[in-house]
Amino acid sequence: MKHCTGSIVFLLIFLASCNNNRNQAVQTDTPKSGTIYISVDESFKPVIEQQIRIYHSSFPDANIIASYKPEVECFKDLQKDSTRMIIVARGLNKNEEDYFTAQLSYKPEDDILAYDAVAIITNITSNDSLFTIKRIKDILVGKEDITAIMDGKNATSTVRYLQDSVLRGSTFGKNVVASNGSEAVINAVAANKNAIGFVGLSWVGNNQEPKQQEQLKKIKLALVECVKCTEPGYYAKPSQSTITFSQYPLARPVFFVLKENAVNLGTAFKNFMSLERGQLIFRRSLLAPAKMDFKRRGGRIKE
Numbered sequence: 001m002k003h004c005t006g007s008i009v010f011l012l013i014f015l016a017s018c019n020n021n022r023n024q025a026v027q028t029d030t031p032k033s034g035t036i037y038i039s040v041d042e043s044f045k046p047v048i049e050q051q052i053r054i055y056h057s058s059f060p061d062a063n064i065i066a067s068y069k070p071e072v073e074c075f076k077d078l079q080k081d082s083t084r085m086i087i088v089a090r091g092l093n094k095n096e097e098d099y100f101t102a103q104l105s106y107k108p109e110d111d112i113l114a115y116d117a118v119a120i121i122t123n124i125t126s127n128d129s130l131f132t133i134k135r136i137k138d139i140l141v142g143k144e145d146i147t148a149i150m151d152g153k154n155a156t157s158t159v160r161y162l163q164d165s166v167l168r169g170s171t172f173g174k175n176v177v178a179s180n181g182s183e184a185v186i187n188a189v190a191a192n193k194n195a196i197g198f199v200g201l202s203w204v205g206n207n208q209e210p211k212q213q214e215q216l217k218k219i220k221l222a223l224v225e226c227v228k229c230t231e232p233g234y235y236a237k238p239s240q241s242t243i244t245f246s247q248y249p250l251a252r253p254v255f256f257v258l259k260e261n262a263v264n265l266g267t268a269f270k271n272f273m274s275l276e277r278g279q280l281i282f283r284r285s286l287l288a289p290a291k292m293d294f295k296r297r298g299g300r301i302k303e
Helices: 003-028 042-058 071-076 094-105 133-140 155-166 182-191 208-217 238-245 263-272 274-286
Strands: 034-041 062-069 084-086 109-123 147-151 176-178 195-199 219-221 224-225 251-258
Touching: 034 071, 034 263, 042 062, 042 094, 042 109, 042 182, 042 195, 042 274, 062 263, 071 084, 071 176, 084 147, 084 155, 109 155, 109 182, 109 238, 109 263, 109 274, 133 155, 133 182, 133 224, 147 155, 147 182, 155 195, 182 195, 251 263, 263 274
Parallel strands: 034 062, 034 084, 147 176, 147 195
Antiparallel strands: 084 251, 109 195, 109 219, 109 251
């Protein structure tokens, strides 16, 4: 009996030690060191890769490991203990706030870092490069015989944005097809002069980036009619300027959602993206920074 009791005590001490070690492992990151995992909407991959690269160059002991995937998968990851932050195109809704508050005993922080756009791309040889919101909707519901290529199935932020802001209750037509990510959209449109594609601006908007320079020899950015301009018939390409001044109607935010109740590596990376250096990276990527002194008028798309 004494031998059994001693074994139980030893087992309890061993389990407590293991739990302490696990807890300590979770807390080892600091603002300048350690490892965290984040999930990022794939349509923001080019600009977030730059943010992480510059942060790592400044703090070599920090290791931010990013997974790039559809928006809905990012929100699923946020429910896991291993995922500290997600970067997506919307903030938490009320149900999500309540869920995480109950699970964590605090509300995760979320806010806008920058403004992006859903860019419409066409083949470089296409003569069709002007679109109204009504025409975009007609194409997406299948009224026009044009292949529309998305960056994934209904789980992506691009698909969700078009459903919410353009279709508004209507469903995609059979002419809408899914590809395996943004780069696949670009390649498909480059190979098909009768197709249009929908991708995040950071994939195609930076003509100073060598890879995008090569891509822009095969595809081009379409213009969309401004719905807030006093001048009728004004069409705008997606750009930092047209997003900032609400001339390009398919603009959307870049949000972070952070699960961290202390000043650790996740908070430090969020602060980096929100302050001057990170905001300049968004600016150099030709997105519209949300934390700098850029004036942006909100608007709602009207047909």
